[in-house]
Amino acid sequence: MNDLEERTLYMDHAATTFMKPEVLAAMAPYFSEHFGNPSSLYRFAGEPRNGVEAARGQVAAAIGAGPEEIFFTAGGTEADNWAIKGVALANRKHGDHIVTSAIEHHAVLHTCEWLERQGFSVTYLPVDEFGRVDPGDVEEAITDRTILVSAMTANNEIGTIQPVAEIGRVAHDHGVLFHTDAVQAIGAVPIDVDAMNIDLLSLSGHKFYGPKGTGALYIRRGTRVETLIHGGGQERRRRAGTENVPGIVGLGRAIELATADIAGHNRRIASMRDRLVRGILDAIPDSRLNGHPTERLANNANFSFRYVEGESILLLLNARGICASTGSACSSGSLEPSHVLLAIGLPHEEAHGSLRLTLGDANTEDDVDYVLEVLPEVIGRLREISPLTPPSPRVPEAE
């Protein structure tokens, strides 16, 4: 086998990240010697309980919250469900209207659609061509029935960062709660829940080099949120079930590492990302970068290539050892193009020909070089065989 065939290069960190060795090391004792149930009263419970509470402090410190405002969940999806359904059910007396955006993750959108079937009404705000929500639109959408605004901190497909503090300010000016899905933002966007006017915030361990199936919901002190998971008295009676102690410990260590030097991390990743973007746009005609030119996650590059299919790009990249994604990874298998790319105004054909490359901590300049070598070949080959490609003007028509 030659080098190229053996090479595997992962550029899909928005889908999930590898777990850092320090995180695994922090978790390991909680699978073995510290196996006790944190709720028990004997000595075996002490260390697990300490581990969980230390992690609560680490998560709180990372977002400027108090430890008593952090509740552990089984991931970002559960945190989004809890925030939105929990606020809706607890505040029904005050109103039945929710404002969100058209480009939220399905954990938010499908939750809102379910609430519509329960009699709530939801406004899905449009975004501009770069994927930004206009805080003025939020203000116009709010009525005296509105109980919640939910807008993600940063988009998982195109990386656009929302004006979260302004959206939160508008919500608060009208006495409305503000939730943000910060799953993609942790470790990339500095978060301060007070300065950013956030009442509820969702995060997920496996998006920042922590374990899968772990997450947390921040709930501002005094916020009315219904409990969804009933059972024992864990998480101060608000989320039942024996704690995932090793996972929670790993989440805590991972968020501490991810937020230790956000600016330095972003500088390193963005410089590789920017070279990747320039190289691809220069080498491949009829290509465009989706998302905001500057207000975007440092690790995100999302392209559209005309005349080709995203799935075909992925197959050929995969054959050369490059792991990437197209459209929305969560809706792969469906024929509908990404709701995010449609919302920023891409025609169906261009939305179908999209490619998302998301860099991470293990990527190197060599990886960028390799993608810059392989991708133009792949797009060129696909365009040669695509019935959509217009005939090249340099090739005279057959007489």
Ligand SMILES: *Cc1c(COP(=O)(O)O)cnc(C)c1O
């Ligand atoms: C991955 C993701 C989620 C879901 O988190 P899980 O922990 O995988 O359930 C929610 N929102 C966004 C923006 C995401 O990227």
